[in-house]
Amino acid sequence: MFKPAALAASLLLALTAHAHADTELTVYTALEVEQLKPYQAAFEQQNPGITIKWVRDSTGIVTAKLLAEKANPQADVVWGLAGSSLAILEQQGLLQPYAPANLAQIGPRYRDAATPPAWVGMDVWAAAICFNTIEAAKQGLPRPTSWADLTKPVYKGKIVMPNPASSGTGYLDVSAWLQHFGEAQGWAYMDQLHQNIGQYTHSGSKPCKQAAAGEFPIGISFEYPAVQLKRKGAPLDVVLPSEGLGWEIEATGIIKGTPKLDAARKLADFSASPAAMALYRENFAVLAQPGQAAPFAELPADYEQRLMKNDFAWASGNRARVLAEWRKRYDGKSEPLPQ
Numbered sequence: 001m002f003k004p005a006a007l008a009a010s011l012l013l014a015l016t017a018h019a020h021a022d023t024e025l026t027v028y029t030a031l032e033v034e035q036l037k038p039y040q041a042a043f044e045q046q047n048p049g050i051t052i053k054w055v056r057d058s059t060g061i062v063t064a065k066l067l068a069e070k071a072n073p074q075a076d077v078v079w080g081l082a083g084s085s086l087a088i089l090e091q092q093g094l095l096q097p098y099a100p101a102n103l104a105q106i107g108p109r110y111r112d113a114a115t116p117p118a119w120v121g122m123d124v125w126a127a128a129i130c131f132n133t134i135e136a137a138k139q140g141l142p143r144p145t146s147w148a149d150l151t152k153p154v155y156k157g158k159i160v161m162p163n164p165a166s167s168g169t170g171y172l173d174v175s176a177w178l179q180h181f182g183e184a185q186g187w188a189y190m191d192q193l194h195q196n197i198g199q200y201t202h203s204g205s206k207p208c209k210q211a212a213a214g215e216f217p218i219g220i221s222f223e224y225p226a227v228q229l230k231r232k233g234a235p236l237d238v239v240l241p242s243e244g245l246g247w248e249i250e251a252t253g254i255i256k257g258t259p260k261l262d263a264a265r266k267l268a269d270f271s272a273s274p275a276a277m278a279l280y281r282e283n284f285a286v287l288a289q290p291g292q293a294a295p296f297a298e299l300p301a302d303y304e305q306r307l308m309k310n311d312f313a314w315a316s317g318n319r320a321r322v323l324a325e326w327r328k329r330y331d332g333k334s335e336p337l338p339q
Helices: 004-021 033-046 059-068 083-091 133-139 168-181 183-194 206-213 223-231 261-271 274-281 312-317 319-333
Strands: 023-029 050-056 077-082 120-132 159-162 197-201 218-222 236-239 247-255
Touching: 023 059, 023 261, 033 050, 033 077, 033 261, 033 274, 050 059, 050 261, 059 077, 059 083, 059 168, 077 083, 077 168, 077 261, 083 168, 083 247, 083 312, 120 133, 120 168, 120 206, 120 223, 120 261, 120 274, 159 168, 159 206, 168 183, 168 218, 168 247, 168 312, 168 319, 183 319, 197 206, 197 319, 206 218, 206 223, 206 236, 218 223, 223 236, 247 261, 261 274, 312 319
Parallel strands: 023 050, 023 077, 159 197, 159 218
Antiparallel strands: 077 247, 120 218, 120 236, 120 247
């Protein structure tokens, strides 16, 4: 005999079982907020039964959080964090090496060199100067063309840049200057630049947003917000300093000990896949998979060739020492940390 109550109960049981069958991955990231939804949607569409729970903050804060949780990791995967940060996690034994399905297509300079790798790159972001042409004209400021130009007295109090302790963009700047100029000259350069800094922010994109809004005429940032804001009509000139560009690779890694290893591997596979590269291509002009990027009209054709040499081992191995020295010298101009 048909029993509606029994049928309803069985359907509820089936739905409950399906809900419990879903795997929720806790994913730590420093991706820009607007990138999270499309990346998540594409991954979950290809991997029904796996959902993402994001934990997002700036690079330095995410890195510190992962290190603080070393004894009791809360993340399953890192998707979209600086390669130098992932190198630190690797040194601390926090990453589970894994070779994603598309590894052979990833450029050697854009992944961990070990076999299997502890982390695999996604896309490159590089330093850029966001120059507000309208505010500069009002204030009689010339357009800078080099890092050296930013030390000129005419820019006193006119520049904002990210704090390297909290921002991956800030650290790639500092690391690049120290590697390119040499430590003595690099610190001497930053001493001069500091005289012209109005504020150090805790976000890599914020200086460009502040420049776009006219709060400061010059923001040291990276090319992603510069291009996006310019496309929206902001009066920005995207300046790529003549000495070369500090850069980082956004990358993916699996946290060692995750109880959701199979699902984590699927995310790592997706992150290195052509489908993911198509998403990254919308935001970045240089991808970890050579030949997949599309040129940006706002950037020169030789953009990738302008990247400075970046020793990830040096950047990660010296990070604590460099940040301690930076804080001692310059932290007085940092904006308050958010509560």
